[in-house]
């Protein structure tokens with residue numbers, strides 16, 4: 228029997244073809260229509276339906292570039308299953324270069340949403356009904372918040388979720404955070420429906436960080452190979468090793484002042500190490516920002532201006548710290564080798 232076309236928002240995509248679809252989401256108050264842009268690649272052969280989406284937080288744009296590069300891969304002509312690529316979910320926030328929706332809500336706290344709720348709730352509900360509910364697997368692309376940068380990392384439920392766990396390990400970035408599910412997030416919603424889902428967090432908001440984008444493109448491809456959606460790579464590189472963190476915490480600014488960071492992203496630190504120093508503009512009243520655990524710096528502030536209590540360095544803890552350190556080093560040298568090729 229011939230494979231059925233894929234249908235999204237009223238558009239039918241025959242097997243072996245692709246289509247760009249503008250899914251109407253709302254109107255601006257100028258009455259100009261606003262759409263969520265979607266590209267569907269519907270393979271000739273049956274397989275999973277993978278949703279890859281970016282910019283649920285409107286200023287997190289590394290994922291937009293990851294999706295663009297994904298869609299240019301020649302191997303998609305041999306796709307098994309269906310790829311739903313959504314470069315920009317929060318189109319409102321993207322236009323305004325902000326994380327939030329115009330009503331200052333965080334779209335990633337609005338799932339599953341409701342047709343009669345707030346703007347955030349309505350956008351979440353529409354995105355869910357028209358797009359998310361079609362997917363059998365999801366990769367959600369994020370970056371650090373504004374002025375914060377993340378070491379490439381995957382966040383996923385690593386307990387009792389073998390399919391999610393396999394995707395997280397296949398992605399091939401050095402750190403996996405077995406992160407709590409945030410209420411109202413896409414990840415929580417998908418997990419509640421037993422749809423394997425992971426979040427890729429890398430780089431900084433409002434930036435294109437090549438060291439976050441390139442591994443993201445490779446990570447999605449690795450997940451697609453794991454799911455049998457893409458042919459296996461013959462030029463096989465050694466599989467990247469990921470270490471699962473057993474927790475993480477932020478080292479915060481002890482005072483209001485100006486930060487001189489000392490630790491770098493990806494650095495191994497020991498409890499009590501000086502991660503940076505905060506002082507007044509003359510350098511008086513200086514205080515140290517200390518690591519509160521042994522671990523790896525997986526996120527940090529890029530803005531040297533800090534209030535007391537400001538989250539400055541995100542340190543992940545590991546059972547096998549040596550192995551985590553090696554995973555980060557291998558990841559960095561692998562990235563540099565590829566850049567030179």
Ligand SMILES: [Zn+2]
Pocket residue numbers: 284287369370
């Ligand atoms: Zn985000």
